Amino acid sequence: MGQVCLVTHFYKRPIHASILKNSIDMKDEKQSHLVLYRKHRPKDWEEVIGQDHVIGVLRAAMKQGRVAHAYLFSGPRGVGKTTTARLLAKAMNCLNRPAAPCNDCASCVSYSDGSALNLIEIDAASNRGVDDIRELREGVRLAPAIGAHKIYIIDEVHQLSKDAFNALLKTLEEPPAHAIFVLATTELDKVPQTIISRTQAFDFRRPAVADMKKRLVKIAKAEGHELDDVAAHQVALLGEGSMRDAESVLGRVLAVSDGRIALANIEETLGIPKSEIVHTLMEAVAAKDVGRAMGAVENAMDIGYDLGYLSRVLLRRFRAILFLKTDPQLERFIAGEMLPQDIALAKSLMGSFSHTDLEQNIKVLFEAERDAKRSPIPQLPLEMALVEMATREA
Ligand SMILES: Nc1ncnc2c1ncn2[C@@H]1O[C@H](COP(=O)(O)OP(=O)(O)OP(=O)(O)O)[C@@H](O)[C@H]1O
Ligand SMILES: [Mg+2]
Numbered sequence: 001m002g003q004v005c006l007v008t009h010f011y012k013r014p015i016h017a018s019i020l021k022n023s024i025d026m027k028d029e030k031q032s033h034l035v036l037y038r039k040h041r042p043k044d045w046e047e048v049i050g051q052d053h054v055i056g057v058l059r060a061a062m063k064q065g066r067v068a069h070a071y072l073f074s075g076p077r078g079v080g081k082t083t084t085a086r087l088l089a090k091a092m093n094c095l096n097r098p099a100a101p102c103n104d105c106a107s108c109v110s111y112s113d114g115s116a117l118n119l120i121e122i123d124a125a126s127n128r129g130v131d132d133i134r135e136l137r138e139g140v141r142l143a144p145a146i147g148a149h150k151i152y153i154i155d156e157v158h159q160l161s162k163d164a165f166n167a168l169l170k171t172l173e174e175p176p177a178h179a180i181f182v183l184a185t186t187e188l189d190k191v192p193q194t195i196i197s198r199t200q201a202f203d204f205r206r207p208a209v210a211d212m213k214k215r216l217v218k219i220a221k222a223e224g225h226e227l228d229d230v231a232a233h234q235v236a237l238l239g240e241g242s243m244r245d246a247e248s249v250l251g252r253v254l255a256v257s258d259g260r261i262a263l264a265n266i267e268e269t270l271g272i273p274k275s276e277i278v279h280t281l282m283e284a285v286a287a288k289d290v291g292r293a294m295g296a297v298e299n300a301m302d303i304g305y306d307l308g309y310l311s312r313v314l315l316r317r318f319r320a321i322l323f324l325k326t327d328p329q330l331e332r333f334i335a336g337e338m339l340p341q342d343i344a345l346a347k348s349l350m351g352s353f354s355h356t357d358l359e360q361n362i363k364v365l366f367e368a369e370r371d372a373k374r375s376p377i378p379q380l381p382l383e384m385a386l387v388e389m390a391t392r393e394a
């Protein structure tokens with residue numbers, strides 16, 4: 001298991017982030033599509049995926065009229081903390097229904113169009129001082145303009161200064177009956193225990209890939225596209241656990257596609273190495289076919305792929321094979337980051353490699369990736385790695 005953990009550790013930040021960022025910066029975007037995730041922010045509880053453990057409790061509390069005065073929502077980026085806080089605010093002030101927004105009354109409509117007066121959102125990253133919190137405390141005392149509750153969402157609350165936390169603490173100790181605080185953070189360990197203990201805390205989780213897929217297909221459909229299953233799977237994986245990021249990726253793809261969207265469209269739009277090229281490279285290494293491997297590299301060069309990135313993709317594939325060969329149970333660690341067809345390929349190649357082989361291949365690709373940027377001949381590091389892997393004596 002030693003090697004397995006080592007590899008996981010090095011690859012904590014998964015491979016996709018960098019290439020996505022690059023391509024987002026580089027290509028012309030239709031702005032409207034980049035904000036797909038705003039347009040499709042869930043309007044009702046049912047639309048929020050993967051957070052049933054939070055929403056169930058919130059809805060029960062609302063039905064019983066036992067909503068807490070302060071909540072703390074923690075968890076990774078883009079998994080629904082702000083969304084849930086806003087839904088709570090909307091539901092609490094709905095004029096028609098007790099525990100869910102009707103999306104029809106004057107109050108609900110004001111939430112949907114962003115004009116709600118009794119929802120106050122503060123970004124603690126840019127309002128981190130004690131004066132900001134003092135100002136907030138003044139406002140908290142005033143009764144809501146309309147509706148029964150005033151909801152304060154303090155985003156990135158861990159960014160508050162020490163004095164600001166103390167000021168906030170006082171407010172949390174004696175909140176007026178109409179006030180509800182939702183503190184949100186991606187870094188729970190930076191929130192003082194004194195604050196945590198005065199809130200009802202919820203951990204938000206990364207939604208399951210299957211749930212992300214379903215929602216992506218639905219959003220694509222609403223935008224007039226048909227996203228096929230593997231394509232949806234790939235977009236979900238590219239979100240790396242963040243629904244917001246997955247929706248941004250989808251927006252990029254929708255902007256340049258019409259009608260049906262397949263995996264190839266995703267690969268092309270985002271500049272991800274085509275499945276065929278990666279498959280060919282993996283099979284060529286397994287079959288010790290240097291010529292075929294070189295042909296695939298040439299192909300990748302012609303398309304203009306970043307070969308450092310391609311090395312990272314291969315690295316991931318060998319990591320998967322190593323996991324699967326070590327213990328089939330480890331499949332769950334790679335299922336969240338690889339397409340089912342790629343896992344199937346990894347399984348079919350398992351028998352071609354010894355453990356030592358796999359460890360060596362990972363090391364060699366590691367170097368190829370590291371050297372990719374500074375090599376005077378761009379393809380050289382990957383070629384050397386492939387030669388080494390495909391000619392090594394058993
Ligand atoms: N659990 C979810 N279910 C459905 N859609 C989601 C979910 N989480 C995020 N989204 C989508 O991503 C967008 C951003 O989500 P949200 O602002 O709630 O994330 P967050 O957890 O507050 O992230 P951050 O920590 O970056 O503030 C939403 O508008 C929605 O489109
Ligand atoms: Mg947020």
Ligand SMILES: [Zn+2]
Nearest residue numbers: 094102105108
């Ligand atoms: Zn309503």
